[in-house]
Amino acid sequence: MIGRDELGDLLARLCPMYLLLDPEGAILRQGPTLRKLRPGRSLAGQRLFAVFDLQRPRSVTTMASLMQAAEGKLRLRFRDPPHTAFKGAVAPLPGGAGAIVNLSFGISILDAVRDHDLTSADFSGTDLAIELLYLVEAKSAAMAASRSLNLRLQGARIAAEEQAFTDTLTGLKNRRAMDHVLDRLLAAEAGFAVMQLDLDYFKTVNDTLGHAAGDHVLQHVARIMIEETREKDTIVRAGGDEFVLIFHDVEDRRRLERIARRLIARLEEPITFGEETCRISASAGTVLSSQLPARQASRLLQAADQALYQAKRSGRACHRFYDLAMEDGGCDGGTASREPEG
Structure with a gap:
């Protein structure tokens, strides 16, 4: 035994x-x-x-x-x-x-x-525990690899979306991003304002000092706009020397007038490019979302453009608000000098 x-x-x-x-x-x-x-x-x-x-x-x-x-x-x-x-x-x-x-x-x-x-x-040697451990480790490794891949893909997707919505020269939003923002604000029935701003005398800088100087000026303009607006606002380079500023939850005319004045004043300051000095100005037109009964993005942009046209007709370097009378060409929309300070 x-x-x-x-x-x-x-x-x-x-x-x-x-x-x-x-x-x-x-x-x-x-x-x-x-x-x-x-x-x-x-x-x-x-x-x-x-x-x-x-x-x-x-x-x-x-x-x-x-x-x-x-x-x-x-x-x-x-x-x-x-x-x-x-x-x-x-x-x-x-x-x-x-x-x-x-x-x-x-x-x-x-x-x-x-x-x-x-x-x-x-x-x-016959215990299945070892096989179980290998399976668990393999699963953990696979899940870790999957999480890592998902994070990389998510990062790549975010980067691609950001790139698709960003103007490469200035880092501002582009027209595609602007359309998304306007659609979202209109769907939420939020109050907001759209300001269209064109640079005055920018073509002169491009023609006399070259495109490198023009690019430098556009980047300088972008920095000023970022500094003069809130993080929640949207700044768009719509193309060339055209910009659109969307002010979220803002329909106060006095406040918008002050912003327009500051922007124009700062944009008129001399811009140094190498040994050269660049001088520009700006004209701007603003529409409030509540001014138009048909809340459509294209209609808001058209109204802001009409106000901008009145600003340019008034001698440039000024700001105008949209007015329904502009549809008949009969109103200048008000000037910065006419708006009372708040």
Whole structure:
């Protein structure tokens, strides 16, 4: 008949998480993996129920009831931190000589590997735990790669959308972005204002100093517009020396007049380009979204353009508000000098 030592050696190879119990429930031997879970603290000599909390079935509280549960599954955990959880099965030894309890981690294997630094050598060669770990690691790696790819694709999409909506020379929004903004504001039935601004004398700069000087001036103009507006407002380079400013939640004429004055005043300041000095000005026309019964983007832009035309007819370097009388060409829309300060 096989001796206790030989049995222990055999079990250590086949069941590295076994417990050999005497008839009273004391632990006689333990598998090498269980020994690794409690380094420096041998389980030998301790009572099974003092080391483990049997959670299922709850009726198992003595060695006798453990023997009766031989055909069922056990669920238990260490009473001490980190309270590692186990699944188990018990096999009574012949002649009432005790029992063998074989343990496994079950679904808590990931926590056990992390908490106890386990490797493949700590598991039986037939244990599916290793394959499970490989599958989990492969899935984690695949998910990480997928997340990384999604982030890169999202970043590329955002960059592409930003590029599609941005004027490359000035960094301002382009016409495509303007259409999106106007459609969104009109759909939300929000109050806003549209200012169309053209640079005066810009063609002279281009013709006399060249396109490099013209590009420099346009970039300088863009910086001024950004500085004189809020982050929530939209500044658009509509093309050439034409700009559109959309003021969100603003329909106060006095406030818009002050903005127009500041813009024109700053744009008339000399602009240095190398050893040359560039001089421009600007004309602007503004329409309030509430002025037009038919809230259409094309109609708002047309009205702002009509106000701009009146500003240019008035001698340039000034600002006009849209007025319904402009439809018949009979009103100049008001000037900066006529608007009272608030």
